[in-house]
Amino acid sequence: MRQVAHNEPENYSRVQRLERANLEQIEALNQRGGRTLSIADLIRAGTISAEMAAYVGHRISQGASVLTAANPGGAGKTALLAALLGFAPRGMRIVTVESAETVADAEAEPSPRCYLAHEIGAGHWYGYLWGPIVARYLKLASGPHMVASCLHADAMDELRAKLSARPLTVPSSALLAIDLILFMHVDRGSVRDAGGYRRRVAAIYESDREGETHRLVFRWKGERDAFERTDQLPLNAQVVALAQQLTMLAASGPQEFARFRSAYLSYCDSAARGAHGGGAPGTEPDRRA
Numbered sequence: 001m002r003q004v005a006h007n008e009p010e011n012y013s014r015v016q017r018l019e020r021a022n023l024e025q026i027e028a029l030n031q032r033g034g035r036t037l038s039i040a041d042l043i044r045a046g047t048i049s050a051e052m053a054a055y056v057g058h059r060i061s062q063g064a065s066v067l068t069a070a071n072p073g074g075a076g077k078t079a080l081l082a083a084l085l086g087f088a089p090r091g092m093r094i095v096t097v098e099s100a101e102t103v104a105d106a107e108a109e110p111s112p113r114c115y116l117a118h119e120i121g122a123g124h125w126y127g128y129l130w131g132p133i134v135a136r137y138l139k140l141a142s143g144p145h146m147v148a149s150c151l152h153a154d155a156m157d158e159l160r161a162k163l164s165a166r167p168l169t170v171p172s173s174a175l176l177a178i179d180l181i182l183f184m185h186v187d188r189g190s191v192r193d194a195g196g197y198r199r200r201v202a203a204i205y206e207s208d209r210e211g212e213t214h215r216l217v218f219r220w221k222g223e224r225d226a227f228e229r230t231d232q233l234p235l236n237a238q239v240v241a242l243a244q245q246l247t248m249l250a251a252s253g254p255q256e257f258a259r260f261r262s263a264y265l266s267y268c269d270s271a272a273r274g275a276h277g278g279g280a281p282g283t284e285p286d287r288r289a
Contacts, residue, residue, distance in 0.1 A: 015091060022085075022094040023258055028127070029082045029118060038260035039083040043250035047076065048201045049227040050250065052218045054243035055235065056180055056204065057087035061268075063112065064179035065141035067120075068150040069159055075186040076199040077150040078118070084182075085148060086261050088114055090268070092146070098126065100133045106140050115140055117149035120163075134163070135170040141177035154183060156205060156214060172212070181205045181214060185222070201227075241271070 030036045039053050060066060066084060068077040088094060089112075097103060097117045106115050118127030120134055129137055129149070141147045153159035159181065163170040182204050189198025200222075205214035217233045220226070229235075235243075245267050249255055255263070 018091065018093060019261070022088065023261070025094040025096050025116060026082050026085050026257065028096065029078055029116075031078075036082055036257040037079050038255045038257045039086055040246065040249040040252075040255035040260050042080065042083050043246060044254070045199070046225075047080070047199050049218075050243045050246040051229065051235070051239075052201060052204060052227055053246055054239045055218070055233075056084060056182070057246075058239050058242055059180055059206075060084055060087040060146075061089055063089060063092075063146055065145075065147045065177065066180045066182070067148075067159075067178055068182045068184065069153040070150075070184035070186065071152050071154045072186055074197075075184040077184045080182060080184060080201065081148060081150050082257070085114070085116070086257060086264060088146075090265060096127050097129060097137060100136075103133055103137050103140070106145060107136070110144065112144040112146070114146040114148055117147070120149050120151040120168075131167045132169065134168045135174050138163075138170055138174040138178060141179070142174070147178070154185075155203075156181070156183075176207055176209060176212060176214075179207050185220065187222075198225075200225075238271070242267075 027036050039048070039057065042048050043050050043053060056066070066081070068081045068084075070077045085094065092112055092114050094114045094116055095102065095106070097106075097115050102115070106113065115137065116127070117129045117137060118125070120129050120137075122128075122130045137149075138147060151159070151162070153162055160172075160175065162168070163175055164172070183202045184199060185202035186197055186199045188196060200220045201218070202220045202222075203216060204218040206217045208215045215230075215232070217230055219228055219230070221228060249260065249263055
């Protein structure tokens with residue numbers, strides 16, 4: 001993990017210190033070089049629609065846990081995960097899970113935190129989790145904490161099978177605690193796509209605790225290169241307003257992650273003052289199903 005030296009002004013607030021520390025945790029996900037992409041960058045690239053980003057972002061701002069998934073390396077699951085953490089609740093500390101000891105500490109931690117695993121996968125790299133500890137890690141989402149990670153899988157059936165099999169043996173209740181699961185797709189695109197590859201969020205699933213499953217709420221139609229929302233998913237006024245804001249941010253040009261995070265928090269402050277009504281996203285986590 002990269003270390004950054006800082007000279008803090010004496011009046012640097014606790015929240016500012018936390019924001020800076022969280023940014024370092026998120027940027028440590030970036031192992032491929034270049035700058036960490038924001039959700040505005042991904043909207044500009046056509047990877048995700050503003051409506052989808054707003055729906056997922058609003059849920060994350062309320063404390064929802066999230067997994068991103070894709071089988072091919074380079075599909076963009078880690079970049080998507082990092083970008084989505086731009087919606088993390090203000091004041092919630094992000095902690096990278098380095099070992100089983102981090103999970104044990106989390107189980108005893110009463111204050112809500114976001115526990116970030118770089119990948120649920122076999123390997124001795126920083127932030128990777130594998131083996132029985134994965135079940136305990138995912139169960140953190142059943143309590144006050146958020147979890148955020150990614151893994152190799154292209155569909156819900158494959159993801160369930162991988163997590164439930166040895167050596168992970170994750171119970172269905174632990175997976176059900178994960179509020180949002182996003183699958184990425186990558187293929188050869190047009191010359192307009194970055195590097196000649198087309199990366200799209202192919203499906204978004206949301207936990208339905210009453211039905212004890214994950215229901216499809218958004219999907220990508222490859223033949224039309226279009227995103228669509230399932231009929232059963234209504235959008236509240238906060239999500240609609242956030243989608244409009246994200247559309248404007250994406251249209252204004254590339255947005256480095258820290259700049260996007262600042263703009264998003266300013267938007268939340270404006271919403272809290274009543275600009276959009278009904279309270280602001282990203283200000284007070286809840287644990288709604």
